[in-house]
Amino acid sequence: MPGIKGFISLEGIEGSGKSTQVKLLAGHLRAKGHNAIETVEPGGTNIGLKIRALLLDPRNHMDPLTELLLYYASRAQHVREVIYPAILKKTIVITDRFTDSTVAYQGYARGVDLSLIRALDEIVVPDMKPSLTFLLDLDAEEGLRRNRQARKEDRFELEALEFHKRVRTGFLQIAKEEPERVRVVDASRSAEEVSAEIIKIVEEVWH
Numbered sequence: 097m098p099g100i101k102g103f104i105s106l107e108g109i110e111g112s113g114k115s116t117q118v119k120l121l122a123g124h125l126r127a128k129g130h131n132a133i134e135t136v137e138p139g140g141t142n143i144g145l146k147i148r149a150l151l152l153d154p155r156n157h158m159d160p161l162t163e164l165l166l167y168y169a170s171r172a173q174h175v176r177e178v179i180y181p182a183i184l185k186k187t188i189v190i191t192d193r194f195t196d197s198t199v200a201y202q203g204y205a206r207g208v209d210l211s212l213i214r215a216l217d218e219i220v221v222p223d224m225k226p227s228l229t230f231l232l233d234l235d236a237e238e239g240l241r242r243n244r245q246a247r248k249e250d251r252f253e254l255e256a257l258e259f260h261k262r263v264r265t266g267f268l269q270i271a272k273e274e275p276e277r278v279r280v281v282d283a284s285r286s287a288e289e290v291s292a293e294i295i296k297i298v299e300e301v302w303h
């Protein structure tokens with residue numbers, strides 16, 4: 097499936113700089129005269145933000161299945177309330193994380209069966225795939241080091257290094273399986289360099 101034109105996701109481990117890149121790309125596209133919105137998962141809606149708080153609270157000891165279903169609950173609301181209406185209006189949507197994060201975190205890192213994630217995906221977000229995904233690839237130790245500097249400590253940031261290494265492996269595996277959609281960008285460089293590469297790829301793909 098080729099994915100939805102004008103729907104872009106950015107993915108990567110903690111500390112890979114996705115949020116900065118989402119802002120830079122959206123800012124660039126708007127400066128070029130496009131309508132573009134930035135959004136985030138989990139979150140993106142009022143309900144999503146409440147679910148996000150549940151998911152990230154380090155005091156919650158959460159069952160992996162509860163975790164998976166909460167990500168999809170947030171996504172169901174996000175797609176119907178924000179993403180799909182924007183796409184219908186031909187607005188470009190740039191999201192900080194989408195389904196690939198679930199495959200990498202809940203699937204590869206937590207060990208939830210990938211076929212269960214795929215089945216949920218077909219129910220909750222049928223035919224809602226980005227046409228372009230940037231994987232901001234970074235060494236897990238470097239990502240955690242950056243996060244510690246920023247003093248971030250949510251439920252996932254407190255996971256062991258091994259967990260984050262599995263997340264990275266998961267993302268790289270997705271990129272290997274879908275090289276047309278998922279472009280791997282070296283996120284160890286400066287934000288400006290990473291942004292320039294992302295913009296170049298978007299322009300090449302959409303020329």
Ligand code: TMP
Nearest residue numbers: 137138167193194197198201202252253
């Ligand atoms: P953020 O820190 O990039 O805003 O993302 C919040 C956390 O949620 C991050 O640790 C990754 C995690 N996450 C999942 O585990 N599964 C998902 O499907 C998504 C969207 C995020």
